[in-house]
Amino acid sequence: MKKINLLGYSLSDLEQLMLDMGEKKFRGGQLFKWLYRDHQTEFELMTDFSKELRQKLDEKFEFKSMQLLHSQTSEDGTIKFLFNLDDNLPVETVLIPDFGSERKTVCISSQVGCAVNCGFCATGKMGFSRDLTAGEIIGQLVYLREEFGLDAFSNVVMMGMGEPLANFDNVVKAVELMLAPTGMMLSRKKVTISTSGNSPKIKKLADTGLDICLAISLHAATQEKRVKIMPIAETFGIEKLMQAIRYYSEKSRTQVMFEYIIFDNFNDKMEDVHALAKLVRGLPCKINLLAYNPVEGLDFKRPSEEKMNWFGGQLSPRVPVVTVRKSRGRDIDAACGQLAAKQQLGRKLDV
Numbered sequence: 645m646k647k648i649n650l651l652g653y654s655l656s657d658l659e660q661l662m663l664d665m666g667e668k669k670f671r672g673g674q675l676f677k678w679l680y681r682d683h684q685t686e687f688e689l690m691t692d693f694s695k696e697l698r699q700k701l702d703e704k705f706e707f708k709s710m711q712l713l714h715s716q717t718s719e720d721g722t723i724k725f726l727f728n729l730d731d732n733l734p735v736e737t738v739l740i741p742d743f744g745s746e747r748k749t750v751c752i753s754s755q756v757g758c759a760v761n762c763g764f765c766a767t768g769k770m771g772f773s774r775d776l777t778a779g780e781i782i783g784q785l786v787y788l789r790e791e792f793g794l795d796a797f798s799n800v801v802m803m804g805m806g807e808p809l810a811n812f813d814n815v816v817k818a819v820e821l822m823l824a825p826t827g828m829m830l831s832r833k834k835v836t837i838s839t840s841g842n843s844p845k846i847k848k849l850a851d852t853g854l855d856i857c858l859a860i861s862l863h864a865a866t867q868e869k870r871v872k873i874m875p876i877a878e879t880f881g882i883e884k885l886m887q888a889i890r891y892y893s894e895k896s897r898t899q900v901m902f903e904y905i906i907f908d909n910f911n912d913k914m915e916d917v918h919a920l921a922k923l924v925r926g927l928p929c930k931i932n933l934l935a936y937n938p939v940e941g942l943d944f945k946r947p948s949e950e951k952m953n954w955f956g957g958q959l960s961p962r963v964p965v966v967t968v969r970k971s972r973g974r975d976i977d978a979a980c981g982q983l984a985a986k987q988q989l990g991r992k993l994d995v
């Protein structure tokens with residue numbers, strides 16, 4: 645009989661499972677701690693359970709994270725992991741160490757491919773295959789802790805493949821597992837969701853009360869420009885988007901981050917600086933500038949470093965905080981927007 649994989653089961657799922665097995669509910673809490681906090685996957689070694697219960701669990705269940713196909717390490721220490729899902733689809737995770745500090749950021753995926761189809765993104769070009777389950781989302785983190793220990797990463801960003809808010813329920817379930825005080829125990833300040841801007845879902849996320857950090861892939865400061873590169877802007881216009889962001893910011897009392905990719909000769913002029921500053925006026929926020937990372941087959945151009953610095957210099961006196969993000973892992977296609985499971989583009993893996 646094939647064992648059931650408990651990866652992705654929440655505390656209440658495990659409590660119910662114990663009740664169904666004729667055990668007390670609190671056993672679910674014990675199992676939850678073993679699996680997500682202690683990363684103990686051998687039921688045999690769960691010493692606070694009777695021998696009989698350990699045996700019963702072992703007969704029916706398992707806790708398996710992800711199957712690694714291969715990993716690649718960049719010159720700058722960034723590591724890209726390619727995982728094979730149960731239905732042989734590929735998904736990628738990127739671990740970005742920050743030398744000189746304790747910070748290690750892991751960039752996880754929420755979908756295989758993406759249906760939003762932004763004009764500059766390799767994942768978008770790959771098309772959409774399916775949503776990841778909560779187990780497959782949290783499994784990327786579980787894998788890293790099993791492999792590299794509890795301090796494998798300090799920060800989690802959902803900036804890998806996929807649009808997290810388009811897979812809302814599974815993403816929220818996975819975030820709950822990340823934050824659970826007897827689970828992965830991450831602070832809400834260390835978990836970021838990045839979205840291309842689905843306004844109703846941003847409000848819905850605010851209403852969950854999870855209060856994690858929110859990053860918005862803005863990339864253009866006017867509706868007119870934004871629709872040219874992001875088809876989602878046709879459905880969710882920039883005004884409604886800003887309303888949703890203000891709602892999120894007030895409700896969660898967090899500083900929202902705007903991602904602004906600079907494309908050479910598209911959104912890199914003084915008028916763009918003014919439009920951006922005007923758009924975010926009065927909002928506690930951070931603007932993160934990044935240079936376009938070239939994607940095969942696309943016509944955009946990467947801006948020069950001088951251009952990036954000029955834009956940042958003009959913007960910084962006009963908005964609360966500006967940072968310029970260094971591209972990491974470009975040599976292994978692990979930088980923003982370059983994730984597309986290259987070898988398997990849009991196909992199922994044959995392993």
Ligand code: SAH
Nearest residue numbers: 765803806807838839840861936937980981
């Ligand atoms: N779908 C979500 C999260 C994944 S994309 C979102 O769009 O926010 C992660 C980040 O990479 C986003 O900010 C996205 O706009 C950016 N990105 C996509 N393609 C890029 C490229 N070619 N160069 C630089 N950044 C890119």
Ligand code: SF4
Nearest residue numbers: 758760762765768840
């Ligand atoms: Fe999807 Fe984000 Fe890429 Fe747009 S930038 S296609 S939303 S992954």
